[in-house]
Amino acid sequence: MALTTSILKTAWTRVAAQMDACKDELNALDGAVGDGDLGITMSRGAREVVEQLDALPDDLGMAFMKTAQAFTKTSGSTFGTLIATGLMAAAKATKGRTEAPWSEMPALLTGALDAMKARGKAELGDKTVLDALAAARDAIQGKDDPAGQLAAAAAAVDATLAAFRDKPNKVGRARIFAEKTVGLDDPGMVAFRRVVDGLTK
Amino acid sequence: MALTTSILKTAWTRVAAQMDACKDELNALDGAVGDGDLGITMSRGAREVVEQLDALPDDLGMAFMKTAQAFTKTSGSTFGTLIATGLMAAAKATKGRTEAPWSEMPALLTGALDAMKARGKAELGDKTVLDALAAARDAIQGKDDPAGQLAAAAAAVDATLAAFRDKPNKVGRARIFAEKTVGLDDPGMVAFRRVVDGLTK
Amino acid sequence: MKKLLNDPAKFVDEMLDGLCAAHPEFYRRAAPGARVIVRADAPVAGKVAIVSGGGSGHLPIFTGYVGPGLLDGCAIGEVFSSPSVEQIADAMRAANGGAGVLRLYGNYGGDCMNFDMAGEMLEMEDIPSTTVLLTDDVASAKPEERQKRRGVAGMVYAYKIAGAKADTGADLTEVTRVAQKVADACRSVGAALTPCTVPLAGKPTFQIADDEMEMGMGIHGEPGVWRGKLRTADQVAAEMMDKLLADQPLARGDRVSILVNSLGATPPEELYILYRHAAARLKDVGAEIVMPLVGRYATSMEMAGVSFTICKLDGELEGLLKAPAACAFWRV
Amino acid sequence: MKKLLNDPAKFVDEMLDGLCAAHPEFYRRAAPGARVIVRADAPVAGKVAIVSGGGSGHLPIFTGYVGPGLLDGCAIGEVFSSPSVEQIADAMRAANGGAGVLRLYGNYGGDCMNFDMAGEMLEMEDIPSTTVLLTDDVASAKPEERQKRRGVAGMVYAYKIAGAKADTGADLTEVTRVAQKVADACRSVGAALTPCTVPLAGKPTFQIADDEMEMGMGIHGEPGVWRGKLRTADQVAAEMMDKLLADQPLARGDRVSILVNSLGATPPEELYILYRHAAARLKDVGAEIVMPLVGRYATSMEMAGVSFTICKLDGELEGLLKAPAACAFWRV
């Protein structure tokens, strides 16, 4: 089995439902050290993807591109743009293909991560979603079934959340409250963790 | 004996000292229901008159005119302009003379009162300095010695203060705090009472 | 008192120092240190001079509007206090270009007395002058007592239109006629959300709860029509338009200008939300909006709140409203 | 939250409705309901287009400066939030007159990402564009890390000067060069006295005691250099001038413009008191002040506070600064 547009559709339907469910949680987390819009960004973006599902082409690259655009359209916030950036990297990597093997997932994540780093000019260790993504990418290395990948990713993100909890945020809006962020989970990491949850269901 | 420029000089010297002494009292009274500048208006005006004393001409009318100008120069507040208006009326009434008999005082006060009414468009009964002036004018009717006049004026103003204490102010800045002014003395009436005090010393 | 100032007693003088230093092309003191500002090129020979004045703390009102096509001179009092008779007389003397002076200002007790008295003084010096009083605040007295109403932001239209008329070379009678016509054509109403603090007093001009507003309140905190819970922008705009239109009904085809004015702290974003409603309402009535003004034109320092002014135009007033004019705060 | 508004979620859209309704001669939505504003006559064929954008709540920044001799288009985000990539791309598309687009905006994380991404999108559509970032806030990073500094009121000079250059018919490379030159020539610093409230958040952006101020604070409440007791206007002005002159020393004969800017609630009276000190200081240094600006040019809604910007001029920049320009908030 491999990733196809059809699987992408199922995945986004689940993620959208999950994002609706955790919208308030993410808003509240972001509200403590930022502008409190992370839940809105995620649920609006995912809903917009779901609106487009019928129109998603079989070309996996083009399909990824459409999902990316859903986020550039619905939000001006950092997280929306970063997700769009990551999805666009995946789009470029899969352009012209109708499927991508599960074993390619680590490479796709690495591509997304690199693009997001370049876009946001943040480093690993800054306590952002990037740290969670990097940990997930490392954890699924060598695994080629989606269930195993998701389980490994979930555990890795949990460990990352714990590892960073007592460190300060070093980039983004939360940076200006640096001391206040010690002891708090980074909202973007939690958002990624909820996406993994949604995919697992 | 009659009012002359020389007597005017002695009078203003006393009034200026008295106004310095009661400056804070008048500011506080005015501050409760207005802008708190009445003490400043009176002491600055009187001080400016004192500055001009050496230059006061023997012509009583011209001398009154100079004292009026001291108030138009030093204050933009109502009381300063009203005092200047009253003094200007006296100036017109005594122009060309070097003295005015004490028996003329009620007439001079009436002239001042009329000019001040016209200037401020207030009526007797509005709880302003005008009520105190009118009462003083009535009280000195028929008296022609300054000491007797001052004593009668003092008693009349005290009675006026008492009579108006529990009424609301109907004009000026204090009008907008109408209810709050019930139970309070009108600052302008008190200022006039203090002028009488100063003259009596 | 959260203000950036030095000695509160020097607030007005230091403010005027800064104003004249920043904009010498518009403003000049009539004499060193005087609280009297005239046009840089005053007196303009042969032109009717327009002089205004009042308390400080309302920039751009009053002093800010000195400039070509607007005011020729201004007398400036302490914050929220009238200038002295002497200052007003000096402003008139320095502004007079030989064609007489129009005294154009707002209806407040102290100002009226002092401007009247200054006018009488100038009469003795053979400088003819006339008075036009702004009484545009519909919340401050019933229509039967229009002459008792306070003058507020309607002043802006009066300055602009009378200033343009004076620029045409019209004589004092004509300039006065036009100024009176604008004054008659203006209706205003305001609503306050917060007080402001007079530097010398050091405490707020009034108290109001954190969730309250006052409709019809005056710019120095004079009591209004009601005080109650803060309402939405649309509700506030609707009520203000009701009041203005009840006082001066408009018919289909009427031409008006409208000024949506911040009392100070209220930002332009909120003004535009209010304007949106007001403009829709005027459209409903069938009135045509000419040169709408949205911004801070008449303020009370850091007071939060808003005022609406409607100026009903005829051909003469509209032409003069659109004529060129310039000062540091406004350019047409 | 003491604001005149309706549904906080509609704050931005209703504000833009009002803005476009009031000033159709300047502003037009690129598409019905879009949070993208372009010049009424956009695109101007053959002219390099200048596009900016950022969060709402800073009027006249950003949208207010759309107009001839200034910006061609603007993308508008929620209050204090970046516009979306799509909106920025739309602003660039609608503004492009065939000579390419300069993206001219302030250095804030979200804005940079979104403008970059929009630029890449436009590249795919063969619309060439360049970036110039304002990094004028000296309080936000050391001189060695100038590129990390926030962009604040320096934007006003950049819009004005780059806009005038584009009006000369210069190509994208030339307009970009001049814009970068202004950006390099601007230094700003601000001091905040009170926070403001983002309508959707409903609570103040930060807490500060009634007798405290913060020097060097950012316009969204980003931490500054020190927080302490409120100082006098002269002390505050002196410290701000110290910081600006330390970062960009001036010599006798240098020509500069200075912007004394209110962050919102601070009234012009206080600005002129501050200007007075700043101008005296520049005179001491021997610098010549050209076209000083005093007013509300870059704000954070109802925040009380002030910023100073010094823009060091050469002949080219001075000529362009003085060239004509117009928008609803400013006319040169």
Ligand SMILES: Nc1ncnc2c1ncn2[C@@H]1O[C@H](COP(=O)(O)OP(=O)(O)O)[C@@H](O)[C@H]1O
């Ligand atoms: N420069 C950056 N690079 C990578 N991730 C970032 C960056 N800035 C913020 N983030 C992530 O985005 C999350 C916040 O997203 P969001 O709420 O959309 O930001 P904002 O509303 O401030 O634009 C943070 O918790 C963090 O994980």
Ligand SMILES: Nc1ncnc2c1ncn2[C@@H]1O[C@H](COP(=O)(O)OP(=O)(O)O)[C@@H](O)[C@H]1O
């Ligand atoms: N229109 C008026 N006519 C007569 N007296 C007046 C009038 N208005 C105010 N007063 C008197 O002036 C006093 C206030 O004077 P002042 O403090 O100078 O006023 P303000 O500072 O408000 O201009 C009042 O207490 C009252 O006695």
Ligand SMILES: [Mg+2]
């Ligand atoms: Mg956020």
Ligand SMILES: [Mg+2]
């Ligand atoms: Mg955001």
Ligand SMILES: [Mg+2]
């Ligand atoms: Mg008083």
Ligand SMILES: [Mg+2]
């Ligand atoms: Mg007074």
